[in-house]
Amino acid sequence: MKMISRTLLPLLVVAAASSLSFQARAAGDVEKGKDVFATECAECHSAREGKNKKGPSLFGVVGRKAATVADASYSDGLKASGITWTPDKIDAYVTAPKKLVPGGKMKYDGLASAAERAELLAYLATLK
Amino acid sequence: MHPILSGGKTRLSAIRHTAGLVLATAGFLTAAPAAHAVPSFARQTGQECAACHIGAYGPQLTPYGVKFKIGGYTDSDGKGGKVPLSGMVVASFTRTAKSQDPAPDKSSPNNNHSLDEASVFLAGRLSDKIGAFVQATYDGIGQRTSIDQADVRFAHTTEVAGKETVFGVSVNNNPGVQDPFNSMPVWSFPYTASALAFGQGDAATMINGGLEQRVTGVSAYTFWNNMVYAELGTYRALTPTMQSRLGLGKGDDMGHIGGNTAYWRLAVFQDLKKQAFNAGIFGLNTSVQPDRSTPGSNKFNDLGVDASYQFLGTREHVATVNTSYIRERQTRNQLVATEGADNLKGRLNEFKLNASYHYMQTWGATIGRFVTHGTSDATLYSDGFANGSPNTSGYILQADWTPWGKESSWGAPWANVRLGAQYTMYDKYNGAKTNYDGNGRDAKDNNTLFLFAWTSF
Numbered sequence: 001m002k003m004i005s006r007t008l009l010p011l012l013v014v015a016a017a018s019s020l021s022f023q024a025r026a027a028g029d030v031e032k033g034k035d036v037f038a039t040e041c042a043e044c045h046s047a048r049e050g051k052n053k054k055g056p057s058l059f060g061v062v063g064r065k066a067a068t069v070a071d072a073s074y075s076d077g078l079k080a081s082g083i084t085w086t087p088d089k090i091d092a093y094v095t096a097p098k099k100l101v102p103g104g105k106m107k108y109d110g111l112a113s114a115a116e117r118a119e120l121l122a123y124l125a126t127l128k
Numbered sequence: 129m130h131p132i133l134s135g136g137k138t139r140l141s142a143i144r145h146t147a148g149l150v151l152a153t154a155g156f157l158t159a160a161p162a163a164h165a166v167p168s169f170a171r172q173t174g175q176e177c178a179a180c181h182i183g184a185y186g187p188q189l190t191p192y193g194v195k196f197k198i199g200g201y202t203d204s205d206g207k208g209g210k211v212p213l214s215g216m217v218v219a220s221f222t223r224t225a226k227s228q229d230p231a232p233d234k235s236s237p238n239n240n241h242s243l244d245e246a247s248v249f250l251a252g253r254l255s256d257k258i259g260a261f262v263q264a265t266y267d268g269i270g271q272r273t274s275i276d277q278a279d280v281r282f283a284h285t286t287e288v289a290g291k292e293t294v295f296g297v298s299v300n301n302n303p304g305v306q307d308p309f310n311s312m313p314v315w316s317f318p319y320t321a322s323a324l325a326f327g328q329g330d331a332a333t334m335i336n337g338g339l340e341q342r343v344t345g346v347s348a349y350t351f352w353n354n355m356v357y358a359e360l361g362t363y364r365a366l367t368p369t370m371q372s373r374l375g376l377g378k379g380d381d382m383g384h385i386g387g388n389t390a391y392w393r394l395a396v397f398q399d400l401k402k403q404a405f406n407a408g409i410f411g412l413n414t415s416v417q418p419d420r421s422t423p424g425s426n427k428f429n430d431l432g433v434d435a436s437y438q439f440l441g442t443r444e445h446v447a448t449v450n451t452s453y454i455r456e457r458q459t460r461n462q463l464v465a466t467e468g469a470d471n472l473k474g475r476l477n478e479f480k481l482n483a484s485y486h487y488m489q490t491w492g493a494t495i496g497r498f499v500t501h502g503t504s505d506a507t508l509y510s511d512g513f514a515n516g517s518p519n520t521s522g523y524i525l526q527a528d529w530t531p532w533g534k535e536s537s538w539g540a541p542w543a544n545v546r547l548g549a550q551y552t553m554y555d556k557y558n559g560a561k562t563n564y565d566g567n568g569r570d571a572k573d574n575n576t577l578f579l580f581a582w583t584s585f
Contacts, residue, residue: 039441053179
């Protein structure tokens with residue numbers, strides 16, 4: 001038993017520390033993602049449910065079918081895209097909107113930083 | 129009508145009477161701030177005021193606001209039924225360090241409460257490619273209603289060399305009112321000021337309000353790749369009859385302006401989301417014939433350089449710096465011929481530098497420096513000036529509170545207000561630090577406390 005304790009205890013401590021670190025890092029990503037949202041997205045999009053600005057609310061955007069928010073205005077290109085907003089699709093769209101959706105009307109040149117896109121995705125995933 | 133105009137006229141009339149000047153011929157219109165905040169744009173776009181304006185209140189534009197204006201005021205949330213009408217009211221209290229003698233028109237020598245202006249705006253999208261910003265104002269000091277700033281524009285977006293490019297045309301009534309940046313005189317700090325105090329001296333360049341509302345002009349512009357802005361335009365004076373119909377009055381007709389009047393603008397702009405900047409040059413070349421029935425005119429060649437920087441970050445802490453320098457060359461043929469000036473040639477230069485900080489798009493503080501400096505002329509700058517000099521300089525401090533205009537604000541996008549306290553300090557006024565008027569009045573006697581409530585809906 002002592003042998004097991006001597007072996008497992010450090011492992012458990014390391015695992016717990018790693019878990020806490022991961023959670024802290026994830027929380028940090030979300031906070032950073034909230035800042036990215038404020039800088040890059042919030043002029044045209046709200047994080048509040050049902051609040052559309054020039055663009056649709058991004059509440060619940062992860063996993064949502066594109067161009068389906070009630071009372072929001074969409075381009076024909078986005079309506080016809082058949083996209084579902086998986087993290088990969090959001091990442092591709094935020095990287096280069098016109099490349100993923102030719103004819104889209106979102107006036108945004110794209111976010112080049114992969115790290116900031118990941119942080120943004122972490123934040124968007126919390127909007128549900 | 130600019131709030132300061134009626135207050136300025138008392139002084140202008142005195143100058144005109146003595147020197148034989150006609151109002152705008154020497155650009156003798158005190159720098160007049162434009163108070164503009166238009167919630168109908170917010171209703172049209174679905175955005176909050178803070179999307180377009182630093183500190184959630186006009187007129188200082190964010191990069192989004194710059195692009196909205198260049199796009200012809202036509203951007204929208206795609207929903208119909210928006211009425212492009214807004215209203216605005218500015219009320220204030222003005223206290224100068226020393227009472228004014230004589231008192232400003234229709235006001236007390238000091239401690240004046242006033243309804244500075246009440247405006248209605250036609251502001252917004254008229255069609256897919258045409259938008260308007262047209263203001264009619266009741267001047268509570270002058271007690272008259274007239275056309276104010278007007279800018280109707282067409283904008284078409286296409287691609288040039290693979291980059292998004294806007295081509296536009298503006299029809300407007302004030303050189304510079306169509307400019308999308310925050311450093312041209314008509315749009316620069318202070319954004320509102322007392323109509324019953326001293327402005328930034330009695331001499332101002334022609335591009336600093338010398339033609340406003342008395343002309344109509346057309347300019348063509350382009351904005352390439354969200355980066356390069358270029359514009360070229362020309363202006364004509366309104367006839368006295370038209371000025372009268374627009375509520376401006378025939379009595380203040382500045383006269384006829386030359387057919388060679390040209391306005392131009394070049395700028396580079398970068399919107400980096402976390403920050404933005406622009407830098408450019410601009411100019412106005414014109415001649416003014418003060419007496420429409422008698423030949424003889426004065427020429428004004430204005431050349432300006434300007435730049436702005438904005439730190440935007442997450443919009444929690446926003447800081448801006450704006451600056452401009454205008455150099456005006458005057459050729460006073462008519463003034464010399466009518467003994468209104470001694471020197472045929474003269475210069476008048478204006479420098480402005482201001483910096484602002486806003487916290488949570490609600491609490492704001494701004495500090496500004498202004499300097500007007502020109503060559504002396506004992507006759508042109510006589511009554512009310514010392515040493516024949518137009519020189520004026522000072523500082524402006526402002527603190528303001530803008531409680532609404534954000535996404536979750538009460539009454540958005542209808543309820544908007546800014547409450548502010550502004551203090552102007554002069555270290556030189558109309559040519560001297562002391563006794564500038566010959567009656568013992570010092571520049572510091574003009575120091576002004578201005579408390580204002582500025583609301584729009």
